[in-house]
Amino acid sequence: MGFTCAKGLLQWGLSIAGRHRKGGYKKAVGAVARRLAVALWHVHRLAKPFDLSLYHFGKNPRVKDAPASAIGLKPAQAEALPKGLHTAQDVCNAYFGGQLGGVRGVGEATMRAMHEWAKRNLLIEPREPH
Numbered sequence: 700m701g702f703t704c705a706k707g708l709l710q711w712g713l714s715i716a717g718r719h720r721k722g723g724y725k726k727a728v729g730a731v732a733r734r735l736a737v738a739l740w741h742v743h744r745l746a747k748p749f750d751l752s753l754y755h756f757g758k759n760p761r762v763k764d765a766p767a768s769a770i771g772l773k774p775a776q777a778e779a780l781p782k783g784l785h786t787a788q789d790v791c792n793a794y795f796g797g798q799l800g801g802v803r804g805v806g807e808a809t810m811r812a813m814h815e816w817a818k819r820n821l822l823i824e825p826r827e828p829h
Contacts, residue, residue, distance in 0.1 A: 707754070708734070717797020718810060759795045761822040762787050770816045772809060779804025791817050 708731060716727035734754075742749050765787040768777065779802060784790045794813045799805045 714795060714797035717799065717801070718794065718814075720807060720810070759792045760817060762791050762817055762820045763822060764788070765820070770813060772812055775804065776809040776812070779809070787816070787820070 711734075712727040712731040715730050716723035719726050738749065738754065767780070767784050767787055767790050769787055770777075770790060772780075780790065781793065781798070781802060784793055790813060793799050794810070794817065799810065799813075
């Protein structure tokens with residue numbers, strides 16, 4: 700595996716750990732180990748070299764354009780978010796990037812509310828033809 704892949708895998712694992720306040724490290728280790736095992740299994744099964752372009756690490760989903768207040772967090776939850784998160788996409792990027800896991804005042808309820816909002820407001824991007 701090249702450095703680019705290892706860096707992408709590291710960032711992906713850190714984002715998982717950052718989204719879970721309790722047991723995030725163990726969840727991230729398990730997820731990274733599983734992804735590596737599946738990749739190795741496919742390489743062996745298909746007898747083809749590893750192709751990094753088939754793996755997409757750390758891509759943040761795109762959500763509808765809205766102010767951060769549209770997520771519907773309680774005032775105390777919204778105040779706990781780091782400054783500079785003005786749009787819902789900013790909050791979504793911080794959540795999926797793992798930057799909110801250690802923030803004081805952002806607990807499981809806040810994380811769950813952000814995740815549910817992101818799922819409901821996901822923009823489906825058209826796939827590129829092959």
